[in-house]
Amino acid sequence: MEEYDVVIAGGSISGLMSAREIAKKGYSVLVLEEGFEVGTPDHCGGLVSKSALHDLGVEPTQKTFDSMINSALIYSPSGKQIEIDSKNQKVVVVNRRELDKQVARQAQQAGAEIRVKTSFQEKTKHGVRTSIGEIDCKILVDCRGVGALINNQRDGILLSAQYEVYADWITEGKVEVYFDQIKYPGFFAWIIPSGKGVGKVGVAGREINASNMIEGFLRNKGRYSTIRKIFAPIWIKGPIKNFVSGDVVIVGDAAGQSKPTTAGGIYSCGMAGILAGNAITKYLETNEYPQLQQYQKFWHDKFGKEFEKQRLARKILEKVDNKTVDMVFDTITPEITSEISSKDDFDFHATSIVKLLGMRKSLSAAQNIMSAEIKRMLTSYSHTKASKV
Template sequence: MSRFDAIVVGGSVGGLSFAGEAAKRGLSVLVLEEHDEIGEPEKCDGLVSLRGLRRYGLAPSRGAIQSSVREGVIHPPAGPQLCVDAGALEVVVIDRSQYDKQLAENASELGAIIKTGLRVQRAAEKGELVTVDAGQTYESDYLVDATGPASAPAGGILPAAKYEVEADWVEEGRVEVFVDQARYPGFFAWTIPYGARRAKVGAAGRGINPFKALDALLESRPHKVIRRVAAPIYVGGPAGRFVSGRKVWVGESAGQVKPTTAGGIATSIGGGVIAAKWVAESVHSHDPSRLEGYEREWRETFEKEMRAMMRLRGVFERLSNREVDLLISTLSSPKLLARLGKSDFDFHATAFLSALGVVGLFTLARLVASAEVRQLLSPRS
């Protein structure tokens, strides 16, 4: 069969969640993945909230969960570290390769066809059909772009790298974040344990060599590197449009990624599931205009949080290390930490601003003003 209701380009979480939901709604679906195996190469650290995945009925299997997170530790440039009790947040580390395979199996059981090792050479919309050339010609009513950062809006990509290491200092369940505007401008470095004595260690930042940054971070920490991978991240916020004609973008291709942390598993799955609902509506009603419901519903669910994240990102990128130290010290009150420990991991910007309270927001406002004044006085401004 070479004619489908929908063809998905890209076999990651956004595309596979779309495929499963669309097949469940009665559509014929083809997924084309360029790599030979779903889930490979694995570049995502897999830090995710179980609540977020349960919203869409796609919680990971027990075998895909590598570790549970009980504590988050933020290391500022010079001040004392900040510890957040994460036990109530239901945050876990998943094996993304295994989870992607789980989603693929789910989609296949529902009737979707998944083909690997096929790179799409060309896709063109012709009247009421989309023609896709991937060594063989396929036709569909709709095309879903789930190819990831390569199709994300320009300008939001940061260089990043990840090591998987084995080390005695790894403490299971304890995620660490290292903030330093000199070493990781506009972002941070991190360690995410995923089992006994093993961790995923990453770094990202504007204009840096992330591999050198990771080597410097780990220089004083004895370790054995198991795997190294370049893993650029997207932090530019949602695309202006998710739909054009008979083409739909989901996941990272649509910029459905948290601008604060570059995490996008739950928001991308949300994109895939919601898009499938409205593509099915369009197919069954023979009315392409129904696709507009996809963008509207996704934005109603996530736009407020995404805007808050973008504002926080804009503030953070302008702060000096001294101001970062001051901000983190403001967050150290037991009452605020307790609020953060009971918030929603997938809507953390809203929770953060709420938890700050009047005093914290006043401090944040002063920092923003200071950074903006400094920017205005800069010779480059």
């Protein structure tokens, strides 16, 4: 029977980051990827800041890097728009398939072993049962993605569709976001350019027919050619309660570590992989279980408060109607968009969302369009601002 210190179920960026960190310390690691290829299926938009990639220990290669993002156009249901300049945030679009392969190469060079078309089946007393037989291990890292959450927590799942398309109406360097609570309840439609005339177009929402919605969105935009289609559930409820259970460590989408606002997770899930890998190596060195549990503490120290604010923003979006969204757009001044544009907070954007919701207006005016959750965000924002003065 094969034996490893750590087996990782899922060749996602979180699993590969974990493998890299553990292998660096000389421990044996096996990554099991059930697909034919690391990096597929690619249902990620690929937006991430350069600073986040630096934190993850990744410098984009020519294959990995698609384009820079200069601005974002955000549309209300009635067609009102605001534009956010993102040059200061240094946001890039990466080719997610190539990014995962780049991290896989880092993990392999550190000493990890990766096997594709090999699936995890169940945890056993001494290790795991897989499609190629039983394997002994001391720790199982579960990075199987959103699918691991679907059966038990359906209320946190939204349906999404994302097509890669060629179209003249895709503007290089400009992300577009479309809110419509009838078509995309609780979420939005998006266009993420990966170059001139090419990009990813997607929709997501609660209990929608994602296929019909994206086809309708594309028809309204104009002529296009589709070269790839991906349908996938996305998770927007935030982190699960426990990241560590016995000798099982849960990381990435399987732990609910994608942003509640956008479901993006390159940074938060990738960093979780690094934090989990470091905690696992400490545990293997000392055989002290509290070292393993430090992973959850470190992740919450870095992302917990931000994710809680994003969850509040999520609750607001799920409650408001199109009329309210249009009213919110009316409160957004050029001064607010200019202030947001000057920030470098792409990965921690809750404060910018607060400003976009009109929080800089007087409370009496804001009360007309704010729920109790927005008022809580206002209080939190005011306290944070006061503490900095």
